[in-house]
Amino acid sequence: xxxxxxxxxxxxxxxxxxxxxxxxxxxxxxxxxxxxxxxxxxxxxxxxxxxxxxxxxxxxxxxxxxxxxxxxxxxxxxxxxxxxxxxxxxxxxxx
Numbered sequence: 001x002x003x004x005x006x007x008x009x010x011x012x013x014x015x016x017x018x019x020x021x022x023x024x025x026x027x028x029x030x031x032x033x034x035x036x037x038x039x040x041x042x043x044x045x046x047x048x049x050x051x052x053x054x055x056x057x058x059x060x061x062x063x064x065x066x067x068x069x070x071x072x073x074x075x076x077x078x079x080x081x082x083x084x085x086x087x088x089x090x091x092x093x094x095x
Contacts, residue, residue, distance in 0.1 A: 003064065003065070042060075059087060
């Protein structure tokens with residue numbers, strides 16, 4: 001098992017309930033694949049460096065995860081299907 005960070009941007013136009021539902025779907029995906037969430041940080045609404053879907057704002061979240069790196073290729077297609085998650089990036093961390 002290795003440590004990874006996952007930063008993702010959620011559509012800021014969603015209501016809080018819709019946003020939470022989308023994030024809970026992601027957490028369920030982690031649980032189903034035995035990915036442990038070490039830390040969860042909701043950064044919130046921030047200005048984007050460039051427009052995504054005609055918006056210059058995004059809702060940022062950062063997770064510290066403990067997982068097998070091979071799972072990234074397994075779960076990425078499912079994350080891609082979630083239309084409310086605009087962008088995401090996994091980064092391996094040193095721990």
